[in-house]
Amino acid sequence: MIRLEDLTKKFGSVIAADRINMEVATGEICILLGPSGCGKTTTLKMVNRLIEKTSGKIIVGGRDTDTMDPVEVRRGMGYVIQQIGLFPNMTVEENICVIPRLLKWDDAKAKRRAAELLDLVALDPATFLHRFPRELSGGQQQRVGVARALAADPPIMIMDEPFGAIDPINREIIQDEFLRMQKTLRKTILFVSHDIDEAVKMGDKIAIFRAGKLEQFDTPNNILAHPANSFIADFVGQDRTLKRLRLVRVEQASDRDAPSVRETDELGRAHALMREHRSDSIVVLSAAGTPSGWLHEEDSSGRMGLVSSKARPLPAVIPADADLRTAVSLMFTHGMAWLACVDRDGRFIGQVTQASIMRRLGETYHELDGASAVPIQHGAVA
Incomplete structure (x- = not known):
């Protein structure tokens, strides 16, 4: 144009x-x-x-x-x-x-x-x-x-x-x-x-x-x-x-296989899922599939009853189409190492972590190395 x-x-x-x-x-x-x-x-x-x-x-x-x-x-x-x-x-x-x-x-x-x-x-x-x-x-x-x-x-x-x-x-x-x-x-x-x-x-x-x-x-x-x-x-x-955090969407760095449990599940199931995924925490979902809380491993180990009885409140969730800068800011604000990701209807679709953000940024550097850049006007190092 x-x-x-x-x-x-x-x-x-x-x-x-x-x-x-x-x-x-x-x-x-x-x-x-x-x-x-x-x-x-x-x-x-x-x-x-x-x-x-x-x-x-x-x-x-x-x-x-x-x-x-x-x-x-x-x-x-x-x-x-x-x-x-x-x-x-x-x-x-x-x-x-x-x-x-x-x-x-x-x-x-x-x-x-x-x-x-x-x-x-x-x-x-x-x-x-x-x-x-x-x-x-x-x-x-x-x-x-x-x-x-x-x-x-x-x-x-x-x-x-x-x-x-x-x-x-x-x-x-x-x-x-x-x-x-x-x-x-x-x-x-x-x-x-x-x-x-x-x-x-x-x-x-x-x-x-x-x-x-x-x-x-x-x-x-x-x-x-x-x-x-x-x-x-x-x-x-x-x-x-x-600054590059603004250019990457949360969905690009999220783990879609992150475990979750329903409020009506047994605590034993939550504990088993955490052990299976080698995680010390798990997201708790409402009947509608929206994140309503979370459990730490200590909340479920050796305990009986429903997940809802021990669920802790979630201080924040992050939309999948938000940028990673917003995600990192929320993590620091609430002292969290991960956030539950939600779609436009508020349903849980995965989890983004500090480690997954670092991994995704590293991947984008490699992707850029393999892509052809827009020519610049005069000599400079790439």
């Missing part, structure tokens, strides 16, 4: 972007990262021609943007910035309808689109359509900014630190909402960020810049597992293995 070929920008004697080569496929989110002045924002703005390039090519949807009117290029791209840029004298509805009206949409269609988009960004249209920006929180304003960028249903979105000015709690919420929308919308997105954690969470690809050069362009997993050089390793941080 977007291909950059030797893209270069000079401001006098200063080279702000130096022969950038990268390609972002349809439906991908590409995060542009790097220190201040590295060329990421300049590259972003050349794509929608807010800044004109010095040389090279920008191919969008198979068309060289040099053959297109700059206004046509921009109207095919939604644009979201950190400062949001809502018109203060316009209602939320009027702000969202700006581009549709420039495109000569009829009034009823534009208003329907505004209501649909507010619902999409989790703002109630009946409550927010006729409010002014000053009546919204920062997070709500940012959601309206995203809705406005989506108003004309552009295939591409250009986002310049869109969530950078929002407090951490609301930023996480908006990131999650945006990823939820992206599963349905499948826009092609270039997204400037300064936050490696945001990049790992949101990006299908990450492009890391330094002094105008593209140092590494790859998947988040490859960048964290195999930084191209010492600059990349320092930039992503010494905790890059911990």
Whole structure:
């Protein structure tokens, strides 16, 4: 969808972007990262021609943007910035309808689109359509900014630190909402960020810049597992293995054969299962198959009666589609070496342990070693 070929920008004697080569496929989110002045924002703005390039090519949807009117290029791209840029004298509805009206949409269609988009960004249209920006929180304003960028249903979105000015709690919420929308919308997105954690969470690809050069362009997993050089390793941080926990789902590290017993089973059966699986604990399930507690080996050894009489409460369970970072956090919070995994209906499907997490991370390193990486722009170690 977007291909950059030797893209270069000079401001006098200063080279702000130096022969950038990268390609972002349809439906991908590409995060542009790097220190201040590295060329990421300049590259972003050349794509929608807010800044004109010095040389090279920008191919969008198979068309060289040099053959297109700059206004046509921009109207095919939604644009979201950190400062949001809502018109203060316009209602939320009027702000969202700006581009549709420039495109000569009829009034009823534009208003329907505004209501649909507010619902999409989790703002109630009946409550927010006729409010002014000053009546919204920062997070709500940012959601309206995203809705406005989506108003004309552009295939591409250009986002310049869109969530950078929002407090951490609301930023996480908006990131999650945006990823939820992206599963349905499948826009092609270039997204400037300064936050490696945001990049790992949101990006299908990450492009890391330094002094105008593209140092590494790859998947988040490859960048964290195999930084191209010492600059990349320092930039992503010494905790890059911990960052990779966000990229692996709990179901990928869970033991589907972990033993369990019903509340109505005998304690002797629970003890036998623990001995069979060489485990000192076992999950207790309700009649519906949901985890309701657990037993330690000492709770069942030599004892009579039903499992329910000795079951201990479970402090936490973990959804199978959660990431391993969430799982590790829960383990540390509750002082547990394992967690019961549940499906979307809350039914027990296995167990994830500290050991299984370590094993799965090791396996993913080997898998990456065997996979072909996205080519990087200039020489670096894999």
